[in-house]
Amino acid sequence: MSGVSVIRSALIFFMPNDCLIPTQRVQVSFSRKLFSCRAKFDSEIDDGSVNLKVVSPALLTAEKEEAKAVLTLFLKKQGLSNAIAARTINKSDLFINHLLLRLHLIHKSRYLVGRELTTLEIRDALNPYLESLFEEHGTHLVHAVENFPNRSIKEKTTTTVPVLNSTIDTKKLRAVSRVSELGPTGKLRPQILYLMEHGLKLEQIKEITRKFPAFAYYSLEGKIKPVIEFFLDLGVPKSDIPIILNKRPQLCGISLTENLKPTMLFLETLGVDKKQWAKVIYRFPALLTYSKQKVETTTGFLYEMGISEESVGKILTRCPHIISYSVEEKLRPTAEYFHSLGVDVAVLLYRSPQTFGLSIEGNLKPVTQFFLERGYSMEDVGTMISRYGALYTFSLAENIVPKWDFFLTMEYSKSELIKFPQYFGYSLEGRIKPRYAIMKKSGVMLLLNQLLTLSDTDFDTALKKKMNKLLPKN
Helix, strand or coil, X not given: CCHHHHHHHHHHHHCCCCEEEEEEECCCCCCHHHHHHHHHHHHHCCCCCCCHHXXXXXXXXXXXXHHHHHXXXXXXXXXXXXXXXXXXXXXXXXXXXXXXXXXXXXXXXXXXXXXXXXXXXXXXXXXXXXXXXXXXXXXXXXXXXXXXXXCCCCCCXXXXXXXXXXXXXXXXXXXXXXXXXXXXXXCXXXXXXXXXXXXXXXXXXXXXXXXXXXXXXCCXXXXXXXXXXXXXXXXXXXXXHHHHHHHCHXXXXXXXXXXXXXXXXXXXXXXXXXXXXXXXXXXXXXXXXXXXXXXXXXXXXXXXXXXXXXXXXXXXXXXXXXXXXXXXXXXXHHHHHXXXXXXXXXXHXXXXXXXXXXXXXXXHHHHHHHHHCCXXXXXXXXXXXXXXXXXXXXXXXXXHHHHHHHHCCCCCCCHHHHHCHHHHHCCHHHHHHHHHHHHHHHCCCXXXXXXXXXXXXXXXXXXXXXXXXXXXXX
């Protein structure tokens, strides 16, 4: 079998009923680098050492979903919204097939011995290639992916492109249907029954499968059971298993010995508290699916900002989500923004790392502008955020504005908010208004932080002391 025929058979497998239709597309001119891999495949597969026909249809379906998940996550990390990333995936079947061919070439020895790739191995094989394409095409990457393999097509010209009759929705329905299928004994598949025994309802499993169809093809003994039992041994409550799998079903595709455990040991060397793994996994199960290179890139940035090794470990334990933030697209620009406000970035990263996942234009600048428009200086805003990093995580319309409006009725000077910006972290109806009403009724004034931070008992005691001082002396 020639290399060309191998590639054609692979495409026929995924596109059993290809049809050609005229399609209006806006495309860009691509360099030869993106498409040279086709010739490379032709030459390197010509010896017949890789044949996708030896791979089971179920495995090919699962791997295709894995490749889509990798591409989706990569696009989102480049700043694309969920909707745009999903739309791009729906238009990129040929490119997904191309990724599978590349994957099988890289790991051809694994397939020859019948060994299945893990989620991490698939991701680590594809991400470097996607990074190289992004470096070459930049903001035009989406066009390159959607228009693969066309190399040079004039803008808005009519062209003929292959289209899959079996859409992504059909594949999702097939996977969901597999979840409900009964075996020869009249019962659901063993992996489905096992998941249900561990707290997942059948509808939850279907919902997970809709989001990640490969989940329906994971084996019980080889994938699902070992991971779940490992989590339970770590102290993860059984009630958390459904939540974790709903957040990151790909975890069941990870090899314990080759990927999961080594990743955890590596994170422990960075300071992640091994006694807190149950909480870390619950907070952000995707942490265990990131590559060592990605983790090192993020932790390297934290060290660069002046954070100690001990503090880095605490940040990863308390806010593992920070690993998902792009250093160059998110962390560094956010650090520079806060630095422009006079904020100690290292302190803010330690106290409120989640703040660095916010949009500068959508979240940070509007909050800053809100306070500047109300008479606070840039230095004042910097002091407020230094004292209370979570300030920027609140919604302007739903939190900051209504609390500000009520603050204006409280007879405090605006400087009180500079001293105690934590005011915005308390419930307006549950804490601020009731406490203030009691204080007003008593006829005395406490400091803003005393008003809100004291326990009910200490609050009453503080009020009585203030009231006693107002009594005339005998």
